[in-house]
Amino acid sequence: MFATLQGEGAHAGRASVFCRFTGCNLWSGREEDRHKAACSFCDTDFIGTDGTGGGRFATPKDLARALSDCWQDEAGDHPGRYVVFTGGEPLLQIDDPLIEAVRAAGFEIAIESNGTIAAPSGIDWICVSPKPASVVTQRSGQELKLVFPQKALPPSLFEEWDFTHFWLQPMDGPDRVANTAAAVAYCLKNPRWRLSLQTHKLIGIP
């Protein structure tokens, strides 16, 4: 759990508390399993609960209190606290009592999800990022953020889905520069798609 600026998508630049759940249903998180994982390009360490601000929280209220402690608002004058639940796959763990407790603490709630599990109600901002060898059940929300390119997942597959924003996010890794050029070229010819850069990586914040 850490305070940072949302780096991606429509809320890039927005002060946020990030809460990264451990565990994912599309990769074990272990390097030796990466080659056989449904999702093999993940840029994130989501194993364990000993990361920055990490831990196990006994009750939804305890987690909500920790989020509140993490939220930095010097003047205390901003009504909207903003939390981004990510992971790993956050929808493996988020439930109604947690949403209720976090809302009661004054947070607007966003998730970053692979979309394989339907989101419960009460989430304000749903970002779905489809992955190969998986079935996306959450086909509506605020943003569809496709890591690009993925051979099995051309952007055209998603254009009828019910999202407000459609993003291409260049796949980070050894081919990042070429992937970025390909995403730019695609957006130029398919203006419904917009480019999402991982701006936090560009400036060296978490």
Ligand SMILES: C[S@@+](CC[C@H](N)C(=O)[O-])C[C@H]1O[C@@H](n2cnc3c(N)ncnc32)[C@H](O)[C@@H]1O
């Ligand atoms: C680490 S995932 C966690 C949330 C969820 N499991 C998911 O896949 O959406 C957070 C975001 O990072 C994106 N991402 C993961 N690896 C990436 C990579 N190598 N390059 C660009 N984006 C990546 C995901 O697609 C997702 O939008």
Ligand SMILES: Nc1nc2[nH]cc(C(=O)O)c2c(=O)[nH]1
């Ligand atoms: N700053 C920042 N913005 C992000 N947006 C989505 C992220 C994620 O890993 O889910 C992420 C992240 O890891 N850091």
Ligand code: SF4
């Ligand atoms: S689904 Fe998300 S967390 Fe899981 S391995 Fe893929 S990018 Fe990483």
Ligand SMILES: [Mg+2]
């Ligand atoms: Mg990230």
